Amino acid sequence: ESVQRKYEELAAIDKKHFMHPTSSFKQQQEKGPGFIFTEGKGIYLKDVRGKQVIDALSSLWNVNIGHGREELAEAAAEQMKKLAFSSTFATNSHEPGIRLAEKVAEMAPGDLTMTFFTSGGSDANDTAFKTARYYWRLKGKPAKKKIISRQKSYHGVSVGASSATGLPAFRDFPSLAPDFYYVDSSIEALKELIEREGAETIAAFISEPVQGSGGVNLPPKNYFKEIREICDQNDILFIADEVICGFGRTGKNFGIENFGTIPDMMVIAKGISSGYAPIGGMVISEPLRNELIELTEGVYMHGYTYSAHPMCCAVALKNLEIIEEENLIENVQNMGEELQKGFNWLAERHEEIGNIRGIGLLGAFEILRDQETNTRFSEPVSVKVVEEALNHGLLARSIVYEGQDTLAFAPPFCINKEEVESIISIIDHSLTEVK
Numbered sequence: 118e119s120v121q122r123k124y125e126e127l128a129a130i131d132k133k134h135f136m137h138p139t140s141s142f143k144q145q146q147e148k149g150p151g152f153i154f155t156e157g158k159g160i161y162l163k164d165v166r167g168k169q170v171i172d173a174l175s176s177l178w179n180v181n182i183g184h185g186r187e188e189l190a191e192a193a194a195e196q197m198k199k200l201a202f203s204s205t206f207a208t209n210s211h212e213p214g215i216r217l218a219e220k221v222a223e224m225a226p227g228d229l230t231m232t233f234f235t236s237g238g239s240d241a242n243d244t245a246f247k248t249a250r251y252y253w254r255l256k257g258k259p260a261k262k263k264i265i266s267r268q269k270s271y272h273g274v275s276v277g278a279s280s281a282t283g284l285p286a287f288r289d290f291p292s293l294a295p296d297f298y299y300v301d302s303s304i305e306a307l308k309e310l311i312e313r314e315g316a317e318t319i320a321a322f323i324s325e326p327v328q329g330s331g332g333v334n335l336p337p338k339n340y341f342k343e344i345r346e347i348c349d350q351n352d353i354l355f356i357a358d359e360v361i362c363g364f365g366r367t368g369k370n371f372g373i374e375n376f377g378t379i380p381d382m383m384v385i386a387k388g389i390s391s392g393y394a395p396i397g398g399m400v401i402s403e404p405l406r407n408e409l410i411e412l413t414e415g416v417y418m419h420g421y422t423y424s425a426h427p428m429c430c431a432v433a434l435k436n437l438e439i440i441e442e443e444n445l446i447e448n449v450q451n452m453g454e455e456l457q458k459g460f461n462w463l464a465e466r467h468e469e470i471g472n473i474r475g476i477g478l479l480g481a482f483e484i485l486r487d488q489e490t491n492t493r494f495s496e497p498v499s500v501k502v503v504e505e506a507l508n509h510g511l512l513a514r515s516i517v518y519e520g521q522d523t524l525a526f527a528p529p530f531c532i533n534k535e536e537v538e539s540i541i542s543i544i545d546h547s548l549t550e551v552k
């Protein structure tokens with residue numbers, strides 16, 4: 118009774134004043150907020166009306182260590198009491214920023230050793246694009262400014278990042294940035310594009326090691342090794358967007374490590390702080406760092422007020438410490454296997470399930486009318502499954518871009534076998550009910 122009143126009070130204000138990200142304005146007015154979450158613990162979220170749900174996507178593929186870890190709240194409080202903010206523009210610095218940059222270098226593969234911090238993934242991608250272009254200009258090649266990305270990629274929503282995003286729905290705005298090009302996942306397509314546009318006009322190629330929002334899509338075999346070669350042959354910087362994959366999601370520190378190659382730059386966010394504080398960044402290789410130092414005469418005029426925010430850095434450091442101390446990446450490998458076993462079990466019970474895929478705790482499958490011809494139902498079924506799953510206490514994600522009908526999962530790293538089984542069992546019931 119009283120919790121319902123509280124919900125209604127908040128819902129009325131929400132409709133009137135709160136403009137939601139990635140949302141349908143009409144639906145918000147018609148339906149009001151679905152959940153108004155108030156607390157979280159482990160893989161669970163609870164809302165103002167007392168309903169508990171499993172957070173099977175770690176919210177936005179980001180709450181990797183799980184909800185409710187007090188150590189992170191304490192790290193934030195401690196840092197804020199000591200030094201809430203100071204700038205790192207020019208030569209000023211602070212310890213949490215220094216320590217976090219060192220930690221990222223320690224975890225990163227190869228010679229990726231220097232980090233520029235941002236508040237999230239979109240601004241980190243913008244930073245990478247600007248830096249790549251800046252670098253080529255310093256090298257006396259100002260015409261090298263085109264950025265190539267992949268179809269079905271997601272890189273964020275700032276003007277630069279949405280211009281690089283290969284999901285057309287996110288580019289349906291007037292006047293996004295020029296000089297962005299998209300290729301499918303064949304090596305031939307990239308070669309043809311380079312041939313057509315000319316390598317002397319291309320600054321960088323960007324890709325997620327495993328595409329997230331585009332449907333949990335793994336790269337073709339040897340894809341990134343070949344990409345690396347082509348980039349080297351053509352003086353094109355290779356940027357790995359590790360915003361979802363980074364810091365353990367795929368069962369390794371970084372997603373690209375699964376594919377035997379090392380990029381020139383990595384873009385990071387989400388998992389670096391498990392969502393407890395907004396922070397992202399661009400990591401560059403040692404040779405790139407050295408060249409930038411050597412070639413830059415004036416000031417690199419790029420920095421956000423909240424670049425390396427001390428509280429965010431302190432929280433991220435504590436998060437990375439917990440991931441290490443609790444061997445959470447090993448758990449990602451083991452529970453990732455359980456998740457895939459669960460998908461296979463579901464596929465035996467539901468003939469519509471196909472295209473099972475995944476790596477670590479990043480998994481998905483598709484719902485198909487006909488497996489052999491890969492045809493979908495006329496209306497996406499995954500949307501209904503997600504609605505039904507909510508009634509059974511599971512917050513799952515359906516992906517319907519580009520005519521897909523996919524269910525995607527990325528639970529917190531702290532998940533155990535019984536909890537994986539709960540997810541599978543709820544999906545099983547939900548699928549049965551919507552058929």
Ligand code: PLP
Pocket residue numbers: 177236237238239240242271272273274325329330358359360361386387397
């Ligand atoms: N890159 C990838 C691969 C992402 O998945 C996302 C967000 O989902 C972004 C970039 C954008 O990050 P943010 O939403 O923090 O700006």
